[in-house]
């Protein structure tokens with residue numbers, strides 16, 4: 001198996017006629033963890049939703065390939081089956097579907113008929129992953145995210161990641177609202193996935209997450225584009241100095257004014 005690869009070139013995305021992403025380039029390979037940081041409203045979540053094929057987000061220009069195939073031609077379920085995973089900022093609650101049922105169906109949906117995961121194997125895997133994430137076993141029989149606290153929902157997203165073992169994952173603000181212990185647990189889950197057959201894009205506002213998950217590359221997104229890339233030291237500088245120095249360096253004017261003019 002060749003290492004996974006997602007390649008985004010000159011991506012333009014608009015929502016309800018408003019251009020949000022304006023020429024974004026990014027490539028992630030298996031074995032790499034990338035972090036995208038940036039001020040509020042610059043299009044980070046839009047990027048995640050557009051890659052997963054959310055119908056509200058219209059791709060107006062550019063290309064995205066996933067393992068060499070045209071990702072934008074694939075239906076949402078085909079993207080998931082191909083091995084793309086999105087942990088959302090606000091995961092949905094689904095009443096009547098238990099966590100265990102949801103996970104087993106999701107795993108089997110990605111397998112060929114006749115090659116479904118056996119119940120015993122599934123239970124063993126789920127038990128070990130829940131233990132890794134310090135999750136109480138009652139969570140397997142609770143309805144998906146129903147009544148889960150913010151931190152429990154995030155932990156549950158990481159459980160899905162560990163169970164589904166995608167090729168490429170996009171984790172949108174998995175650290176928001178987490179207490180320090182939960183942050184460590186969630187980071188442990190992501191680090192557990194680190195291997196040459198797995199690539200990851202982490203969208204975050206906080207350098208503290210990157211103290212626990214060391215990214216190979218850090219990108220700054222402003223006005224719908226990646227405007228600067230570097231190593232973990234870039235995240236450190238953003239934490240200390242904010243974004244103004246990048247705006248000054250690149251001659252970027254205030255976000256809101258610029259958007260209104262566009």
Ligand SMILES: Nc1ncnc2c1ncn2[C@@H]1O[C@H](COP(=O)(O)OP(=O)(O)OP(=O)(O)O)[C@@H](O)[C@H]1O
Nearest residue numbers: 015016020038039040041042043044045046047056
């Ligand atoms: N469904 C929508 N309808 C209209 N505008 C939208 C929609 N979704 C996003 N936007 C707008 O697109 C812009 C980018 O939003 P997005 O959520 O991608 O930013 P972000 O960088 O993830 O922000 P944050 O850091 O605050 O999470 C914002 O101006 C937002 O209001």
